[in-house]
Amino acid sequence: MSTPERTIYLDHSATTPVDPRVAEAMAPYWSAAFGNSKSSHGFGQAAASGLEGARQTAADVLGCRPAEIVFTGSGTEADNLALRGAAWAARQNGRGNHIITSPIEHHAVGHTVDQLHDLFGFEVTRVAVDEHGRVDPDDVAAAIRSNTCLVSVMMANNEIGTVQRMSGIGKVCRERGVLFHTDAIQAAGRLPLELDDINADLLALSAHKFYGPKGVGLLYVRRDTALVPAITGGGHERGRRPGTVNVAGAVGLATALRLAEEERVTETARLRRLRDQLIEGVLTSIPESRLTGHPTERLAHHASFAFRGVEGESVVLNLDLEGIAASSGAACAEGEPEPSFVVTAMGLPPEWSIGSLRLTLGRTNDEADVARVLEVLPGIVEQLRACG
Amino acid sequence: MSTPERTIYLDHSATTPVDPRVAEAMAPYWSAAFGNSKSSHGFGQAAASGLEGARQTAADVLGCRPAEIVFTGSGTEADNLALRGAAWAARQNGRGNHIITSPIEHHAVGHTVDQLHDLFGFEVTRVAVDEHGRVDPDDVAAAIRSNTCLVSVMMANNEIGTVQRMSGIGKVCRERGVLFHTDAIQAAGRLPLELDDINADLLALSAHKFYGPKGVGLLYVRRDTALVPAITGGGHERGRRPGTVNVAGAVGLATALRLAEEERVTETARLRRLRDQLIEGVLTSIPESRLTGHPTERLAHHASFAFRGVEGESVVLNLDLEGIAASSGAACAEGEPEPSFVVTAMGLPPEWSIGSLRLTLGRTNDEADVARVLEVLPGIVEQLRACG
Numbered sequence: 065m066s067t068p069e070r071t072i073y074l075d076h077s078a079t080t081p082v083d084p085r086v087a088e089a090m091a092p093y094w095s096a097a098f099g100n101s102k103s104s105h106g107f108g109q110a111a112a113s114g115l116e117g118a119r120q121t122a123a124d125v126l127g128c129r130p131a132e133i134v135f136t137g138s139g140t141e142a143d144n145l146a147l148r149g150a151a152w153a154a155r156q157n158g159r160g161n162h163i164i165t166s167p168i169e170h171h172a173v174g175h176t177v178d179q180l181h182d183l184f185g186f187e188v189t190r191v192a193v194d195e196h197g198r199v200d201p202d203d204v205a206a207a208i209r210s211n212t213c214l215v216s217v218m219m220a221n222n223e224i225g226t227v228q229r230m231s232g233i234g235k236v237c238r239e240r241g242v243l244f245h246t247d248a249i250q251a252a253g254r255l256p257l258e259l260d261d262i263n264a265d266l267l268a269l270s271a272h273k274f275y276g277p278k279g280v281g282l283l284y285v286r287r288d289t290a291l292v293p294a295i296t297g298g299g300h301e302r303g304r305r306p307g308t309v310n311v312a313g314a315v316g317l318a319t320a321l322r323l324a325e326e327e328r329v330t331e332t333a334r335l336r337r338l339r340d341q342l343i344e345g346v347l348t349s350i351p352e353s354r355l356t357g358h359p360t361e362r363l364a365h366h367a368s369f370a371f372r373g374v375e376g377e378s379v380v381l382n383l384d385l386e387g388i389a390a391s392s393g394a395a396c397a398e399g400e401p402e403p404s405f406v407v408t409a410m411g412l413p414p415e416w417s418i419g420s421l422r423l424t425l426g427r428t429n430d431e432a433d434v435a436r437v438l439e440v441l442p443g444i445v446e447q448l449r450a451c452g
Numbered sequence: 453m454s455t456p457e458r459t460i461y462l463d464h465s466a467t468t469p470v471d472p473r474v475a476e477a478m479a480p481y482w483s484a485a486f487g488n489s490k491s492s493h494g495f496g497q498a499a500a501s502g503l504e505g506a507r508q509t510a511a512d513v514l515g516c517r518p519a520e521i522v523f524t525g526s527g528t529e530a531d532n533l534a535l536r537g538a539a540w541a542a543r544q545n546g547r548g549n550h551i552i553t554s555p556i557e558h559h560a561v562g563h564t565v566d567q568l569h570d571l572f573g574f575e576v577t578r579v580a581v582d583e584h585g586r587v588d589p590d591d592v593a594a595a596i597r598s599n600t601c602l603v604s605v606m607m608a609n610n611e612i613g614t615v616q617r618m619s620g621i622g623k624v625c626r627e628r629g630v631l632f633h634t635d636a637i638q639a640a641g642r643l644p645l646e647l648d649d650i651n652a653d654l655l656a657l658s659a660h661k662f663y664g665p666k667g668v669g670l671l672y673v674r675r676d677t678a679l680v681p682a683i684t685g686g687g688h689e690r691g692r693r694p695g696t697v698n699v700a701g702a703v704g705l706a707t708a709l710r711l712a713e714e715e716r717v718t719e720t721a722r723l724r725r726l727r728d729q730l731i732e733g734v735l736t737s738i739p740e741s742r743l744t745g746h747p748t749e750r751l752a753h754h755a756s757f758a759f760r761g762v763e764g765e766s767v768v769l770n771l772d773l774e775g776i777a778a779s780s781g782a783a784c785a786e787g788e789p790e791p792s793f794v795v796t797a798m799g800l801p802p803e804w805s806i807g808s809l810r811l812t813l814g815r816t817n818d819e820a821d822v823a824r825v826l827e828v829l830p831g832i833v834e835q836l837r838a839c840g
Contacts, residue, residue, distance in 0.1 A: 071494065078491050079696060082482040094470040094665060103466050104768060105777035106459065137525020137667060140685035140695035152571065172685035172694065179684050183540065272696060277482060279525060279667045279698025295682070296567050297528035297560035306560065307528035308467060308660060310667025380492055389493040 071387040072433045076365060076426035077222055077250060078391055082316070083275040089319040090277065093312035101309050102300060115311045118318035125325045126267075126284055127258045134283045134304045135314045139249040139270025140172040141295075142283035145305065146245040146266040147176045147216060149291030151186055154213030154243075157290060162187040162212040164242075166199050167409040168224075172268075173216050173247050187211075196358035197224050197410050201232035205240070214243045219251035219262070223393045223406040223422060224357030225366030227255065234263020243289065249273055249281075253324030254332065254363050265289050269321070271313065275427070276320030280313030335425045336364040338434050342423060343367050345438040350445050356407055356420065365426060370412060371419035374448045379421050382444040388437060391422040459775045460821045464753060464814035465610055465638060466779055470704070471663040477707040478665065481700035489697050490688060503699045506706035513713045514655075514672055515646045522671045522692045523702045527637040527658025528560040529683075530671035533693065534633040534654040535564045535604060537679030539574055542601030542631075545678060550575040550600040552630075554587050555797040557606050560656075561635050565604070575599075584746035585612050585798050589620035593628070602631045607639035607650070611781045611794040611810060612745030613754030615643065622651020631677065637661055637669075641712030642720065642751050653677050657709070659701070663815070664708030668701030723813045724752040726822050730811060731755050733826040738833050744795055744808065753814060758800060759807040762836045767809050770832040776825060779810040 093114055099107030101115045119130040126133075136142045147163070154160050165177050167190045180186040191203040199217050208215075215237050220227045230246060237244035245266035248257065253274030259267065265286040272278040285291060285304065297306030347353055352372035371379070376392030383390045393404045403417035423437065481502055487495030489503045507518040514521075524530045535551070542548050553565050555578045568574040579591040587605050596603075603625050608615045618634060625632035633654035636645065641662030647655065653674040660666040673679060673692065685694030735741055740760035759767070764780030771778045781792045791805035811825065 073495060075488070075491060075493065075495070078496075079486060079488040081484075081486040084483065087482050094475050095472065096469075098467065098469040099777075100463070100467040103463060103777070103779065104765065105463065105772040105779075106775075107461060107463070107777045108466075137529060138695035138698075141525060141529075141683055143685070144683045156571070170685070171687075175684040175694070179681075183544070183680070270696070277698070277700070278696055279701045281695075292571070293567075295529055295532045296563040297531070297558070299559075306563070307526035307669075308658070308666055310526075310665070312665070313667045377492065384493040387494075389487075389491070389495045391491065391493075 071389065072436060073389045073428060074423045074425060074433070074437070075389045075391050077273070077422065077424035079272050079278065080275045080426055082277055083320060083323060085323060086276055086316050086320045090312040090316040093315055097311070101311055102298065111311045114315050115309055118314040121318035121322050122282060125257060125321050127260060128284055129287065131302070132285055132287055134285055134301045135309060135317070136281040136283055136305050137279060137307070137310070139268055139273070139281040142268035142270070142281040143170070143172040143247050144176050145283050145291065145294045146268055147173065147180065147214065148294040149304075150214045150243050150245065150266065150289070151180050151184075152292035153290035156292065160211040160213035161185070162189065162209050164189045164191060164204060164207045164212060164215045166191060166193055166217050168193055168197055168221055168406045169216065169218050170222055170247055170249065173218065177216070193409055195410050196361070197221055197226040197406065198358060198361070199228055199233065201229055201236050204233050205236045208236070208240050208242055212240075212242050214245060216245040216247070218247040220255065220363050221357065221406065222250045223404060223420065224368045224410070225362035226357040227251070227361045227363065230262045230264070238263060250363060253321065253328065254365060257325070259284065269317075271317035271320055274320050274324040277313055277316040280310055280317045282317060331427065332364040338425050338429060338431065339365060339367050341431070342434045342437065345434065346441060349438060349442045353445070354416070356410070356412065365424055367423045369421045370407065370416045371421065371445050372416050374419040374445055376418065376420040378448050379419070379444055382448070383441070386440045388440070391424070393420050393422060459777065460824060461777045461816060462811045462813060462821070462825070463777045463779050465661070465810065465812035467660050467666065468663045468814055470665055471708060471711060473711060474664055474704050474708045478700040478704040481703055485699070489699055490686065499699045502703050503697055506702040509706035509710050510670060513645060513709050515648060516672055517675065519690070520673055520675055522673055522689045523697060523705070524669040524671055524693050525667060525695070525698070527656055527661070527669040530656035530658070530669040531558070531560040531635050532564050533671050533679065533682045534656055535561065535568065535602065536682040537692075538602045538631050538633065538654065538677070539568050540680035541678035544680065548599040548601035549573070550577065550597055552577045552579060552592060552595045552600060552603045554579060554581055554605050556581055556585055556609055556794045557604065558610055558635055558637065561604050561606065581797055583798050584749070585609055585614035585794065586746060586749070587616055587621065589617055589624050592621050593624045596624070596628050596630055600628070600630050602633060604633040604635070606635040608643065608751050609745065609794065610638045611792060611808070612756045612798070613750035614745040615639070615749045615751065618650045618652070626651060638751060641709065641716065642753065645713075647672065657705070659705035659708055662708050662712040665701055665704040668698055668705045670705060719815065720752040726813050726817060726819065727753060727755050729819070730822050730825065733822065734829065737826060737830045741833070742804070744798070744800065753812050755811045757809045758795065758804045759809065759833050760804050762807040762833055764806065764808040766836050767807070767832055770836070771828070774828045776828070779812070781808050781810060
């Protein structure tokens, strides 16, 4: 790794550093209260107490019951448990075989739906998105059949920042008696997560997206929702997610979620101002540039662009040489052939869609960082166009 | 939690505290080198470098290639990936539908095999174990059919400490062209793990069993072994285990595995002496007591007993009041109705099998701890018998 003296991290949708307050909250559970939370002795009870405290904290933020919280090993695993669990439970109970989703889901949902189709014979409908990447709740309603068992639409998109009409989609599903799962991995810590508004039966989070540790996710499972465990083993997490619970991780997730929620309104307003400066600056200083995703209904920290005729990954590499960490799309899709399936699904032509750049702000960023990007980015794009 | 001033932890098969050297190795990856290992910028490269260093360290201990190592979110998940992945790949490739396992596997294997049978229609044979909980390789050979795709036998049992004849079972599988998976979660850090001797195609570990962190496991996958991913998403871990990698956890696992291997011979000899004192002391001082599992082919830190007519969980609770943390069997099975399926499979009659006690030694234990157990345990058993 060779980076300039001053580095600017603008890839907060890929991952975030652990908040020192979170690391501090986790520390006792590595070696002091290290017990297995399923052990009946004092060491086990101390661990169980930390775990159940974390569950209560997370439930308070989500406005749900602690028993509706399942800790997992990642956000991806939480999405897998939601989809595999609900699909298989529906099949077992004779409640259908058809899944509805969108074409711009993260691979944790998209590839899972693909496997449920290819390997397990579930039917899949992907409702279209508009030019801003939004799903119309009426399209979801129209796609629901008598054998539809699950709808999965992400709350906010990782590549383009677009926020979906959760309440509307949830309402449609509720009315038709179909389970609604949302991948809220990008939304958590950035949008309100009260479950009564979101109207979801299943909702997945990942701690490392909001200054918590990697290796721990959470699935909200509305009471009485039938789920077949996607991973099988011991009786942890009420039989829904076996394996010795990562208590430190659960405590880290809960602490990070609480802190993010406490600071959300203030921090979101601050980031939105920076983001708007960034968007305005990029669009006015770089010819043939456009914002991707929704102009207003987007995550407050999220700016995503397309530059005509420029490869996004080349922009990212050149920014990295200037000490600016950015992304050409989703971190999870790095190295995949361009163009991104997300911007393609919105109808962007190939000469635009290969040129995606994602700049996602966070706690360490300030106006100087935005100014620095605006100082170097136009030249990088110009140079790449000249070389191309 | 109310514990006496002096507490003695004798439940190292349930979990272990994180070694301070391991916590120190993990620390930089929480907030300094916090990047997403799939990101192409400098922050991502720093994380990827830590991850690949951990992979190399683990590969060195196992005597395999780094590309054969898959980091997972737990040992249970590693077992699930091995079983689900190999079974589904075999079905896809028309290589069979039949799985052979033992009746004394951890639930991570046992319940996964059950789901593969109940939900997915795989055929299952459980070969019997002898009175010490050992599988005979000849029985495995006899159970292999033309449609057998996978054999899964644990390297060492969590409840009774019995070590299996790995090499013999592996040899049978190799000769018949059947994949061999072993759950080495209890064995790792305690027995040699050189894969050429073990003869396994798939082998699962869990960091928290050898002084590493909870929330991270490892699956060894022999080169060219076909696996369908059990969790689907992004392209991490060569597509075998998606989800942003817990780099701190992987570094923690690898560091703990290296340290355990470095100290294994010395520490194993020390623990074996303590264990033998414990076994001899218990069997001579408590009437109608017996050792469960194999008398010699057992984990060096592992002592497991049955007391006729006494409930194991009552013994554990009374030991806890004395500040001694023990287990009545597997931590993962706490709260389940007795008697344990493991001791039942060995043919122990119910009046014995309800009375299981597991005492598993570790780094913090010494002769004083053994003496203290021998001081209080006979009285506890006597009192419980008097009350019963």
